[in-house]
Amino acid sequence: MGMTITEKILAAHAGKEQLTPGELISIPVDLVLGNDVTAPLAIQEFERIGVPTVFDPEKIALVPDHFTPNKDIKSAEQVKVMREFAKKHKITHYFEIGRMGIEHCLLPELGLVVPGDVVIGADSHTCTYGAVGAFATGVGSTDLAAAMATGEAWFRVPETIRFVYYGKMRPWVTGKDLILYTIGLIGVEGARYAAMEFTGEAISDLSQDSRFTMANMAIEAGAKNGIFIPDAITKEYVQGRAQRSYQFYDSDPDATYKEVIEIDVSQIEPQVAFPHLPENSRGISQVGDIPIDQVVIGSCTNGRMEDLRVAADILTGRQVAPGVRLVILPGTQGLYKQAISEGLVEIFIDAGAAVSTPTCGPCLGGHMGVLAKGERALATTNRNFVGRMGHPESEVYLSSPAVAAASAVMGRIVGPCQVVGKGCQG
Amino acid sequence: MTQLKGKVWVFGDDIDTDAIIPARYLNTSDPSELAPHCMEDADPKFAHQVAPGDIIIGGKNFGCGSSREHAPLAIKAVGVACVIAESFARIFYRNSINIGLPILECGAAAQRARSGDVLTVDLAKGIVTNLALHETYQAAVFPPFMQEIIGAGGLIGYVRYTLGKEKSPDG
Numbered sequence: 137m138g139m140t141i142t143e144k145i146l147a148a149h150a151g152k153e154q155l156t157p158g159e160l161i162s163i164p165v166d167l168v169l170g171n172d173v174t175a176p177l178a179i180q181e182f183e184r185i186g187v188p189t190v191f192d193p194e195k196i197a198l199v200p201d202h203f204t205p206n207k208d209i210k211s212a213e214q215v216k217v218m219r220e221f222a223k224k225h226k227i228t229h230y231f232e233i234g235r236m237g238i239e240h241c242l243l244p245e246l247g248l249v250v251p252g253d254v255v256i257g258a259d260s261h262t263c264t265y266g267a268v269g270a271f272a273t274g275v276g277s278t279d280l281a282a283a284m285a286t287g288e289a290w291f292r293v294p295e296t297i298r299f300v301y302y303g304k305m306r307p308w309v310t311g312k313d314l315i316l317y318t319i320g321l322i323g324v325e326g327a328r329y330a331a332m333e334f335t336g337e338a339i340s341d342l343s344q345d346s347r348f349t350m351a352n353m354a355i356e357a358g359a360k361n362g363i364f365i366p367d368a369i370t371k372e373y374v375q376g377r378a379q380r381s382y383q384f385y386d387s388d389p390d391a392t393y394k395e396v397i398e399i400d401v402s403q404i405e406p407q408v409a410f411p412h413l414p415e416n417s418r419g420i421s422q423v424g425d426i427p428i429d430q431v432v433i434g435s436c437t438n439g440r441m442e443d444l445r446v447a448a449d450i451l452t453g454r455q456v457a458p459g460v461r462l463v464i465l466p467g468t469q470g471l472y473k474q475a476i477s478e479g480l481v482e483i484f485i486d487a488g489a490a491v492s493t494p495t496c497g498p499c500l501g502g503h504m505g506v507l508a509k510g511e512r513a514l515a516t517t518n519r520n521f522v523g524r525m526g527h528p529e530s531e532v533y534l535s536s537p538a539v540a541a542a543s544a545v546m547g548r549i550v551g552p553c554q555v556v557g558k559g560c561q562g
Numbered sequence: 563m564t565q566l567k568g569k570v571w572v573f574g575d576d577i578d579t580d581a582i583i584p585a586r587y588l589n590t591s592d593p594s595e596l597a598p599h600c601m602e603d604a605d606p607k608f609a610h611q612v613a614p615g616d617i618i619i620g621g622k623n624f625g626c627g628s629s630r631e632h633a634p635l636a637i638k639a640v641g642v643a644c645v646i647a648e649s650f651a652r653i654f655y656r657n658s659i660n661i662g663l664p665i666l667e668c669g670a671a672a673q674r675a676r677s678g679d680v681l682t683v684d685l686a687k688g689i690v691t692n693l694a695l696h697e698t699y700q701a702a703v704f705p706p707f708m709q710e711i712i713g714a715g716g717l718i719g720y721v722r723y724t725l726g727k728e729k730s731p732d733g
Contacts, residue, residue, distance in 0.1 A: 160705060174630065185727070274629040276629050276661075277631040278660040282721045325649065358626060413576060500580075519580070521578045522603045523603040528603045
C-alpha cells in the first residue's frame with residue numbers, strides 16, 4: 137500500500153515498513169527546539185524528570201528570539217535560564233544575541249534541519265521545516281522537556297490533505313498569497329490534525345523562500361505539519377548547508393489522501409487577511425479603503441531574502457507615507473548582512489523605515505513595534521488575532537512583503553501595481 | 563477526584579492562545595503571574611470573577627494558534643477544573659494532557675451549555691451532565707496511551723515511570 141511523504145518519514149523513524157493514519161508511535165527525533173518563551177518552562181520540567189543529562193547535546197537547539205534583545209528584566213531572566221542550561225549541558229546549538237536569528241529562518245539557513253528529518257519544536261511555527269521535505273511540528277514545553285530527556289516524542293500519524301496548485305501565477309503573487317488564499321478556502325481548522333502536502337506544477341517553480349512561507353502557515357489551518365516533496369530547488373538550498381546527511385522522500389502515486397484539493401493559481405490575486413483570523417483572506421481588489429498606522433516586514437513567515445528584495449524593489453526611490461511607521465526585520469544575522477551588502481538596507485533607511493536586528497518582537501506584540509489602542513497594522517507575519525500585536529483594540533491585517541511595502545508607501549492597503557505599475561493587470 | 567461540579571463560562575469558536583494568555587505576559591512562566599490574565603483578551607472580567615472549580619466551554623478549534631503551554635497553565639492556575647469544547651486545536655490538546663489539565667471533546671455538551679449553567683463531569687467515564695438542562699452527554703474517549711499519561715498526572719510523571727524513576731503511573 138502506498139504511503140505519503142509524511143507517512144514514509146515517520147515510518148522510517150519508527151523502524152516500520154508501513155504506517156497508517158491514526159496509529160500512535162513513539163519515535164526518535166533528529167532535532168528539538170526551544171525559544172525564550174518556551175524553553176525556560178521546558179527546562180523546569182526537564183529538572184523534574186530527574187535525569188542527569190540531556191539525550192544528545194548536539195540535537196537540541198535553543199534560540200532566544202521572541203523578546204530579544206531582552207526587552208525587560210523578566211525576559212532577561214528567561215534567557216539567562218536558557219543560557220545557563222545550555223552551558224551546563226554543553227548544548228552545541230545555543231545562539232547568543234548577535235549570532236541568533238528568528239528560529240525558523242535560522243535553523244534551515246545553518247543546515248540544522250534537513251530533508252527527511254523528524255523535528256519537534258516548542259513553537260507552533262516549527263512546521264516551517266516541511267519546506268525542505270522534513271516532518272516538523274510544534275509542541276509545548278513539556279513535550280520539549282520529555283524529548284530533551286529521552287530523545288523521543290509520541291505522535292498520532294496524521295491523515296494527509298494534498299493540495300495541487302496549477303496554472304501560472306500572476307505578477308506579485310508569492311507563496312504568502314497562495315497560503316493565505318488556501319487558509320481562506322479551508323478555514324483555520326480546515327486541516328486540523330492533518331498533514332498539508334503542497335504539490336502541483338505551480339509549486340515546482342516556487343522558490344525555496346516562498347515554500348518556507350507556505351509551510352510556516354500550515355499551523356494557521358490547524359495542521360500538524362506542512363510539507364513539500366523535495367526537488368532540485370530543495371537540493372540547491374540544502375547542499376552546502378546541511379550539517380548532517382539527508383534523504384529525499386516522495387509520496388507514492390497510490391498513497392491515500394484524506395482529500396485532494398486543486399487550486400488554479402492564475403485566479404489568485406495578492407491576498408490580504410482581515411482581522412481577526414488568518415482565514416479572513418480576500419483578493420487585493422476586494423480590500424477597499426483601509427488606512428494603516430504601521431507596517432511590519434519580517435518574521436519567521438516573511439523575513440528572508442526574497443521578502444527583503446521585493447520590499448526593496450518597491451521602496452526604491454520612494455518614501456514611507458507621512459504618519460506611517462515601517463519596521464523591517466531581516467530574519468537572521470546572515471540575512472541582515474546580505475541585505476546590507478545588496479544595498480537593501482540603504483534603500484529601506486532612505487525610504488524612512490526602521491531596520492532592526494532579528495527578533496520575533498512585533499509579531500506577537502512583544503516589543504519593537506507594539507500597537508496602541510485603535511491602531512491598525514499591515515504585517516507580513518502569520519497571525520491577526522485580537523491583541524496579537526499590542527492593544528486588544530488594535531487591528532492586524534496580513535499580507536505578502538510586496539503588498540506591505542506598497543501599502544507603507546501609500547499609507548493604506550494597496551497592491552504593488554498601484555505603486556509600481558509594472559507588469560500589472562489592475 | 564474524577565467527579566467535578568462547576569459553573570460554566572461559555573466562549574465561542576476559534577478561541578486562540580493569544581486570547582487565553584496574551585503574549586505580553588509571556589516574559590514569565592510562573593502560573594500565579596499568568597492566572598490574573600487568563601482569557602483577558604476574550605473576556606477581561608473572567609479572571610476576576612471565575613471561581614475555583616468552574617468549567618470553560620469552548621466551541622470549535624479551542625486553543626488554536628501558538629504552542630505556548632502558558633495557555634493551559636493559566637487556565638489551570640486560575641482554578642478552572644475542566645475545559646469542554648466541540649473540538650480542540652492539536653497543540654493545546656496535547657499540552658493540556660501533558661500538564662494534567664482535564665479536557666473533554668464533547669460537541670453536544672458544548673453546544674447546549676449556557677454561561678452560568680452548572681455541569682457535573684465524570685472524567686473517567688467522559689460523562690457530562692448539565693444540571694440546568696437535565697441533560698447528559700458522552701464525551702470522546704481517550705486512547706489507552708493517553709489515558710496512561712493522564713493517569714500519571716501528565717507527561718513528566720509518565721516519562722519518570724517509563725524511565726523507571728517511579729513504580730506506578732498512578733503513584
